[in-house]
Amino acid sequence: MKKIIALLLLTALCLGLCAAASADELKAPTDFTFDTESGKLSFVSNDENAGYYFVRVYPVVNGVEANAYVSSSKRINAGKVGEKSGKVDVSAIGWGLYNVKLVTFPASGTDYTAPAPLILKAFYGVGGTLERPEMLVVADGNTVEITIDRYTLSNWRKYQYMPTVRFSLYADEACTELAASQDVATSDLVVDNHPAGGYIWPYSLTSGHMNFEAPLMGPPGAPAEGTQPYNLTAEGSLTVDKAGAYYVTVQAISDDEEKIASSQVSEVVKVELTEEAPDFETFEVIKTSLWADPAVMGMPTATPGQAEGRIDAAQGQATTAIIE
Numbered sequence: 001m002k003k004i005i006a007l008l009l010l011t012a013l014c015l016g017l018c019a020a021a022s023a024d025e026l027k028a029p030t031d032f033t034f035d036t037e038s039g040k041l042s043f044v045s046n047d048e049n050a051g052y053y054f055v056r057v058y059p060v061v062n063g064v065e066a067n068a069y070v071s072s073s074k075r076i077n078a079g080k081v082g083e084k085s086g087k088v089d090v091s092a093i094g095w096g097l098y099n100v101k102l103v104t105f106p107a108s109g110t111d112y113t114a115p116a117p118l119i120l121k122a123f124y125g126v127g128g129t130l131e132r133p134e135m136l137v138v139a140d141g142n143t144v145e146i147t148i149d150r151y152t153l154s155n156w157r158k159y160q161y162m163p164t165v166r167f168s169l170y171a172d173e174a175c176t177e178l179a180a181s182q183d184v185a186t187s188d189l190v191v192d193n194h195p196a197g198g199y200i201w202p203y204s205l206t207s208g209h210m211n212f213e214a215p216l217m218g219p220p221g222a223p224a225e226g227t228q229p230y231n232l233t234a235e236g237s238l239t240v241d242k243a244g245a246y247y248v249t250v251q252a253i254s255d256d257e258e259k260i261a262s263s264q265v266s267e268v269v270k271v272e273l274t275e276e277a278p279d280f281e282t283f284e285v286i287k288t289s290l291w292a293d294p295a296v297m298g299m300p301t302a303t304p305g306q307a308e309g310r311i312d313a314a315q316g317q318a319t320t321a322i323i324e
Contacts, residue, residue: 026050026104028115029084034100036122036321039088041073043102043118050078051107055088057122060097061162061187062255070098078107090321095125095260095314096161097324121324123259128319130163130252130263131155132311134291136232137248138209139271140283142241144169144248145209145234150294150302151310153186154199156252158304159314162187163252163263167236170247175268179246180238183253189235198295198303202233209234211285214296230300243274264311 027047034041034055041055053076056069070093073086088100100120106112134149146167156162164185171177192200210229240246247270252263267288292307294300305315 024111025113025115026106029053029102029104029118031083032102032118032120034088034120034122034323036090036124036323039071039090040085041088041100041102042083042085045078045081045084048078048081049107049110049112051105051110052077053084053086053105054103055086056101056103057088057090057093058099058101059161060099060121062185065099069101093124094157094159094161095128095319096123096255098122098124122321123256123324124319124321125160125314126259126320126322128160128314128317129261129312130160130254131313132264133165133250133252133266134288134310135248135250135266135269136211136288136291137269137271137286138211138234138283139273139286140209140278140280141274141276142243143237143239143278144246144271144273146236146238146248146250147211147232147234148186148250149288149291149307150199150201150232150300151292151304151307153189153191153201154302154304155307155310155313156186157191157199160260161255162189163254165235166251166253167238168249168251169238169240170249171244173245173247173268173270175247175249179240182236182238184235186235194297194299194301196297196301198297198301200299200301201294203300204231204233205229207231209280209283209285212293212300214293214300228296230296232294232300240273241275244272246271246273 029043032043055073057071058069059066073088076086102118104114133152136147138145167182169180171179208231212230250266254260254262294302
């Protein structure tokens with residue numbers, strides 16, 4: 001019996017040691033630096049058992065880190081301890097806050113575990129102003145629906161960031177008597193990439209106000225026949241309880257006014273509203289002066305940078321980036 005107990009104790013001790021070994025955590029690197037302008041980086045590797053490292057850049061939207069990174073270094077092999085260096089392509093990084101993460105990976109075939117990533121917070125676009133939004137307004141009964149120009153959205157996504165937009169409806173031409181307002185986070189919009197380039201924003205072929213028509217595309221090489229109506233899904237919807245003339249504006253609101261300024265307020269659009277609910281038959285469609293209908297490649301598509309004359313376009317602004 002004593003031999004059995006001793007054997008069990010020895011086995012438990014072995015299992016405990018093995019578990020401890022498999023849970024060994026690699027020493028974290030130190031002295032992590034990152035140049036926001038050039039993308040050059042350096043750090044000190046402190047564990048010869050590390051396998052390799054990556055530095056990856058993740059957007060942070062409303063305090064939440066995105067699941068996917070927007071840029072990454074090449075693999076940085078660990079090898080001997082000491083200073084390591086690399087580079088991240090920063091050309092695809094838009095404005096706003098990012099987590100620059102130095103991630104350690106154990107060598108293949110070992111039981112070591114990785115330490116927590118080292119994180120630097122980088123803010124791009126400091127000193128800039130968000131692009132002024134262009135819009136399409138549908139006035140139907142007691143309701144206005146506001147659709148943001150697809151090139152505005154695409155420019156924000158590619159060159160700046162997806163802001164909160166404020167839709168406002170005023171009862172006077174001077175825009176001092178606010179009748180209704182709505183704040184919408186454009187970061188919540190579902191967007192897809194078109195195979196030929198550009199972004200596909202939400203739209204409908206069967207519901208809503210059919211406020212945009214484009215050539216109906218047939219098979220490859222076939223001529224276009226007729227037109228296809230598209231409803232460019234509204235981002236904002238405001239209603240009133242009193243008939244009369246109203247004035248619509250929209251503005252992109254900055255997440256951090258000290259670093260990036262909110263956009264200019266859009267052009268004012270005047271609409272006539274009734275006390276009746278929308279009937280989807282008799283309605284008015286008004287566009288701001290710089291609105292541009294999206295291109296159609298099977299579906300409405302807007303490529304960043306293609307609409308000319310935009311107010312406070314990112315490409316015309318000098319900004320800086322900082323490590324917070």
